[in-house]
Amino acid sequence: MKALIIYATVEGQTRKIAETSARYLEENGWSVSLMNVSQQFEFALERPDAVLLMAPVHANDYTSDFIEFVRRESSWLNSVPSAFVSVSLSIHSQFEDERTAVVELPETLSIYTGWRPSMVHHAAGALRFGEYDFFKRLMVRYMATREVKTADKSQNHEFTDWDALKAFVQDFANSVSGKSVAAG
Ligand SMILES: Cc1cc2nc3c(=O)[nH]c(=O)nc-3n(C[C@H](O)[C@H](O)[C@H](O)COP(=O)(O)O)c2cc1C
Secondary structure, eight states: OEEEEEEOOSSSHHHHHHHHHHHHHHTTTOEEEEEETTTOOOOOOOOOSEEEEEEEEETTEEOHHHHHHHHHTHHHHHTSOEEEEEEESGGGOSOHHHHHHHHTHHHHHHHHHOOOOSEEEEEEOEEEGGGOOHHHHHHHHHOOOHHHHHSOTTSEEEOOOHHHHHHHHHHHHHHHHSSOOOOO
16 A cells, blocks of 8 residues: 655654654555655655645644645545644643644635545644744744743753554554554
8 A cells, every 4th residue: 555645844843743654654564655845846656545644833824835735736635535634732732722723723724725634633743942043932932832831941842642643643544444554
């Protein structure tokens, strides 16, 4: 079975999530191609059996190149089994209104682009204080999540639940192939 993983990333965490998901699939016999939407606009690939899209939330939305890609390719994306991983910090928040706001973003993306993934997963991202420039530090400081307010600003923090991601990738793979992807 062939899978195509298409991702956007600003700080690198969604790339890590995409590469880890690719490994989960490859360990179970899938052949996987990875594509970064901002670096590779044309792609030649045999028609995949499944497509996974992954994108981070920055300033309350997905990046414009990702949204534009999905809008442009929505017909094709709707013609193959597809799933979406939305990466954000608010999904890790203790405050329900912050979680609710970010949980609604995939539906807003669907309304705007016309793409309807069959499964959606919300993965918590990371804070990379060591890599932010002055303006990013300022933006992150104003983000509402409790994680940002209480985090040690001298260190990087990774909130991604890798077991939950693996279970999601496994469920999606199972739904496409109709057989079990071994856990472990
Ligand atoms: C400048 C900036 C703005 C962000 N804005 C949001 C936001 O509005 N909502 C949210 O839940 N997370 C926000 N985040 C957290 C990112 O979603 C998180 O850091 C994620 O891991 C980024 O993925 P990436 O490394 O693939 O770019 C922001 C992060 C940065 C650095």
